[in-house]
Amino acid sequence: MYDFAYHKPSSVADAVKLLAADPDAKAVSGGHTLLPALKHRLNKPSSLVDLSGIAEMRGVRREGNALIIGALTRHHEVANSEEVKSAIPALAYMAQHIGDQQVRNRGTLGGSVSNNDPAADYPAAVLGLGATIHTSKRKIAADDFFLGMFTTALEHDEILVAVEFPIPEKAGYAKMRNPASRYVMAGAFVSKGPKGVRVAINGAAACVFRQSEMEAALSSNWSADAVAGIKQPADDLNSDIHGSAEYRAHLVTVMAKRAVAAAG
Amino acid sequence: MDTEKHDTTAPSSNRRRFLVGSALSGTVPFLPHEAEARAPLAARPPGDAAPGFALHVNAHVYQVALDPRTTLLDALREHLDLTGVKKGCDHGQCGACTVLVEGRRELSCLSLAASMQGREVTTIEGLATPDGRLHPMQQAFMNHDAFQCGYCTPGQILSAIGCIREGHAGTPVDIREYMSGNLCRCAAYPNIVAAIEQARDQGEG
Ligand SMILES: Cc1cc2nc3c(=O)[nH]c(=O)nc-3n(C[C@H](O)[C@H](O)[C@H](O)COP(=O)(O)OP(=O)(O)OC[C@H]3O[C@@H](n4cnc5c(N)ncnc54)[C@H](O)[C@@H]3O)c2cc1C
Ligand code: FES
Ligand code: FES
Numbered sequence: 121m122y123d124f125a126y127h128k129p130s131s132v133a134d135a136v137k138l139l140a141a142d143p144d145a146k147a148v149s150g151g152h153t154l155l156p157a158l159k160h161r162l163n164k165p166s167s168l169v170d171l172s173g174i175a176e177m178r179g180v181r182r183e184g185n186a187l188i189i190g191a192l193t194r195h196h197e198v199a200n201s202e203e204v205k206s207a208i209p210a211l212a213y214m215a216q217h218i219g220d221q222q223v224r225n226r227g228t229l230g231g232s233v234s235n236n237d238p239a240a241d242y243p244a245a246v247l248g249l250g251a252t253i254h255t256s257k258r259k260i261a262a263d264d265f266f267l268g269m270f271t272t273a274l275e276h277d278e279i280l281v282a283v284e285f286p287i288p289e290k291a292g293y294a295k296m297r298n299p300a301s302r303y304v305m306a307g308a309f310v311s312k313g314p315k316g317v318r319v320a321i322n323g324a325a326a327c328v329f330r331q332s333e334m335e336a337a338l339s340s341n342w343s344a345d346a347v348a349g350i351k352q353p354a355d356d357l358n359s360d361i362h363g364s365a366e367y368r369a370h371l372v373t374v375m376a377k378r379a380v381a382a383a384g
Numbered sequence: 385m386d387t388e389k390h391d392t393t394a395p396s397s398n399r400r401r402f403l404v405g406s407a408l409s410g411t412v413p414f415l416p417h418e419a420e421a422r423a424p425l426a427a428r429p430p431g432d433a434a435p436g437f438a439l440h441v442n443a444h445v446y447q448v449a450l451d452p453r454t455t456l457l458d459a460l461r462e463h464l465d466l467t468g469v470k471k472g473c474d475h476g477q478c479g480a481c482t483v484l485v486e487g488r489r490e491l492s493c494l495s496l497a498a499s500m501q502g503r504e505v506t507t508i509e510g511l512a513t514p515d516g517r518l519h520p521m522q523q524a525f526m527n528h529d530a531f532q533c534g535y536c537t538p539g540q541i542l543s544a545i546g547c548i549r550e551g552h553a554g555t556p557v558d559i560r561e562y563m564s565g566n567l568c569r570c571a572a573y574p575n576i577v578a579a580i581e582q583a584r585d586q587g588e589g
Binding site: 121123124125126128148150151152155156158159168170172196219220221222223225226302 | 451452453455474475476479482485488489490491493494495496498499501543546547550552562564565
């Protein structure tokens with residue numbers, strides 16, 4: 121790791137001030153993505169702004185027909201929250217299947233969504249449920265948030281504070297995970313609810329994306345059979361030692377079928 | 385003959401003494417890559433979280449002054465001489481560095497020591513009673529030979545305690561799934577599962 125200064129503010133306002141004052145400062149939540157990057161010297165922040173002491177960024181609450189989950193809420197808290205399990209069981213299931221238990225005990229919603237790793241799980245849930253990102257300065261629709269590989273609409277001095285998930289009628293998540301790393305090879309988060317019918321695909325391409333052909337098919341017939349015949353083009357999909365683009369394209373259809381079946 | 389024998393054995397016994405001495409005093413060889421992590425405090429840019437802070441480990445409070453880059457793992461091993469916690473990969477992949485933080489299993493290699501202020505950390509050294517009675521999970525690992533080289537064992541034992549506390553040790557399938565963050569290169573897995581079942585049946589977590 122390169123040298124850095126360490127700050128631990130206790131409010132969002134103070135954290136934003138620290139980030140705004142230093143163009144090379146970086147936020148850290150669970151550190152389970154940032155610390156490995158720092159150890160590889162892929163990143164050289166002059167200071168780290170540790171968000172983990174900011175109480176207003178924690179916890180799960182229900183507001184009308186939505187769940188609002190604080191950015192610092194850890195994966196195990198979402199997985200075990202009675203509120204989440206009863207309102208959006210697919211979201212609790214997704215959180216329970218991130219990495220391993222040690223990772224779930226420390227990794228956060230905000231860290232995962234801000235990082236936008238192509239193989240991360242949370243971006244699929246956020247896009248697949250049509251969630252709204254609450255930041256320190258504005259609200260951003262999921263459709264406008266994930267811009268590309270490891271890239272989001274967040275600005276340098278903007279902190280992800282919470283995510284608002286509309287409660288769907290039905291939702292389901294299925295993924296094929298790499299047997300060694302457990303990261304997603306291809307996954308599908310499907311939902312039907314206030315934001316219409318949505319199918320978000322993760323792991324397969326450089327960035328999570330919506331599969332509109334499947335959305336149209338499910339809008340007229342919500343069943344696994346409706347997506348079974350839809351082929352995802354392999355053109356822009358990832359190809360690496362873990363699997364070819366064609367293999368991932370095939371997985372997209374299989375995962376979408378399983379996700380619809382899981383949603384019921 | 386005697387002199388000759390003395391001459392040939394002298395270097396090795398000196399070497400042995402050196403190793404024993406360094407093990408007892410807790411010093412470690414000063415490797416070149418550590419030079420950076422041990423840069424003098426004055427060389428660091430200032431942060432508002434002071435370099436001096438308290439770490440709560442095994443019911444003791446340690447006042448430390450550390451480079452902000454120091455991970456909890458390095459703080460425990462290099463600065464508090466709690467070397468039971470092991471460094472396998474240093475990247476979150478193997479689980480050898482697992483400790484309990486507020487009773488929950490976490491990876492000490494991917495946490496900054498500075499972020500641990502005010503949180504209670506338990507390492508393998510903190511499990512036995514002060515009079516030396518092993519924790520039932522430690523005893524279960526011994527009863528079932530749940531290790532070979534032992535390198536992964538402190539992490540496995542702490543993770544296993546977390547696994548039972550979370551209610552994830554109901555079946556062997558669950559135990560395997562929820563212990564998946566702890567790798568064992570010696571592949572003692574069947575015995576680890578058996579040890580966890582024993583401790584679970586004794587109501588221990
Ligand atoms: C062994 C291992 C296995 C894993 N497996 C999986 C897996 O299967 N699926 C999966 O999805 N993830 C997996 N992860 C990643 C894990 O979920 C991470 O914890 C998560 O992606 C990042 O969360 P964090 O809180 O650790 O973020 P950090 O590492 O603290 O931060 C990540 C990035 O987001 C920024 N950031 C953090 N919080 C905020 C915020 N509130 N506002 C703005 N920017 C912010 C940071 O500056 C940094 O750039 C794994 C990690 C490990 C170590
Ligand atoms: S040393 Fe921390 S997980 Fe390997
Ligand atoms: S006992 Fe050798 S690595 Fe597990």
